[in-house]
Amino acid sequence: MRNNRNFKLILIGQIISLFGNAIQRFALSLYILDITGNSSIYANILALSIVPYIILAPIAGNIADNYNKKYMMILLDIIAGILMIICFILFIFKLDSTFLIAIVMLLLSTISVCYEPVVTSSIPQTVDIDYLQKANSYISQSGSWANILGPILGGILYGFLGIKLILIINGLSFLISAILECFIKFPKHQNTTYKSLNPLSAFIHMKNTLKTLSKNYKIILGIILSYGLYNISIVPIISVLFPTIINLNFNMPPQVYGILESIIASGLLISGVLINLKSNLFKFKTHYKWNYLMPLSMFLVGTLLIISNNINLSMLGITIGGFIIMFCLGIGNIITLTYIQTVVPKNILGSVSALSTAIATASIPIGQVSFGYLIRGNLNIGLILVLSSIIAFFVCSFVKLNIKNNYYLKK
Structure with missing residues (x-):
């Protein structure tokens, strides 16, 4: 890995782009708040920016599978920079206006939905299979640091x-990333068939990918489905429930x-570090055992909120529980991504990556709206958490059964 020049260039480009995007997202939220006085406007823009991830997934997969990955990364970064x-x-x-910001966010999302499958499918072409999990952990850590x-x-x-x-x-960061990508050298056998980009052919390509997965790679379909189930049943605990408790119920200051x-x-960051240091503890066939820490922590925190009125103790429980959830999600993301990159044929890896992103992204608002509805229903927050832990337990059991019933590794 230390001497892998191609992966280093991809990683540095990712770090530059991820930090640039994270800084810009937060700054734009402050800017919109300054000019409108309404924080919900930016939230609506972010919700709108999800749409390209769902609609354009087939086209993004077609690009990643059938076009030169190096040239596509360079082109997309240049477009984003311009x-x-x-x-x-x-x-x-x-x-400037909120309308302009909304258009820019939509266009950046369109670029991102095409860019991510290209990067995901390019990593196996630059890293030996023995170092693939470590490479994914580096990418994950970069994203965690950026967040x-x-x-x-x-x-x-x-x-x-x-x-x-x-x-x-941020514009210059995209252009610098494009310059770095010019020096990447992919294997000469890389597939560059340049098939048509019209929507019909893209959807046909995605349909054929689904047929291949359902026939030969059922475990991959299960993994993709689990991403969506996690985003519905567990991720909103972090993004909706805990912020509501801390900001509204406990009235804590923003700091x-x-x-x-x-x-x-x-x-998330610690999960990537630990996988690098102790990779023997995190095998695909048994990684599901870590998942059960999530419903357990949700149940314990929920019970604490029900029986205790001590705000400091509750805050400590929320922090520890949230950390455990993010840690387990990070472990699962890195290990399952590595397995997908290892098993799925390279000619459909981009489409599989785009499909998993579409499913995961489409499920986010479902979970957020569901938990928002439960909170507005004046249910006890602790009870919501306990009930959610039961659902999360069944989701983790689904992941376990998917692995036990369908596990195989192509030699």
């Missing part, structure tokens, strides 16, 4: 530099919430 520079110019001439430090840097840069300079910095959120998010 888009940010155009946005910067419009802001300079005071043509933890991005808002902090975004707040600092927004306060000192303003939104315009952040836009130009305290920010610290607790960072500690919880660090679970």
